[in-house]
Amino acid sequence: QVQLVESGGGLVQPGGSLRLSCAASGFTLDYYAIGWFRQAPGKEREGVSCISSSDGSTYYADSVKGRFTISRDNAKNTVYLLMNSLKPEDTAVYYCAAASWLGFPPTRAYEYDYWGQGTQVTVSS
DSSP states (O other): OOEEEEEOOEEEOTTOOEEEEEEEESSOGGGEEEEEEEEOTTSOOEEEEEEOSSSOOEEEOTTTTTTEEEEEEGGGTEEEEEEOSOOGGGOEEEEEEEEEOOSSOOOSGGGOSEEOOOEEEEEOO
């Protein structure tokens, strides 16, 4: 059974950090681009960051550039999103997704094949 499971969300104060994990089971992530998306209440799902399957190319939304870092550990079949300098506007449910894709990773949600169930990130004092 193909499954993606996110973990690492929680409540953090502004300026704090969290590291999200996306663990895959039922398939190997080696040949998949991985994306992180988020959705806040009343807002559309937006792409946050993604990483290619092959050459390590990455994409970051302007709103998180310089604060978030995406990485992958294929040996652990896991992708991470390190989030530093968190802001209240980063509050959302964060989802990871996998796309069978070569080259620069896709940045739009419809291009992804598999999705996790999401993990809540709340940035508040």
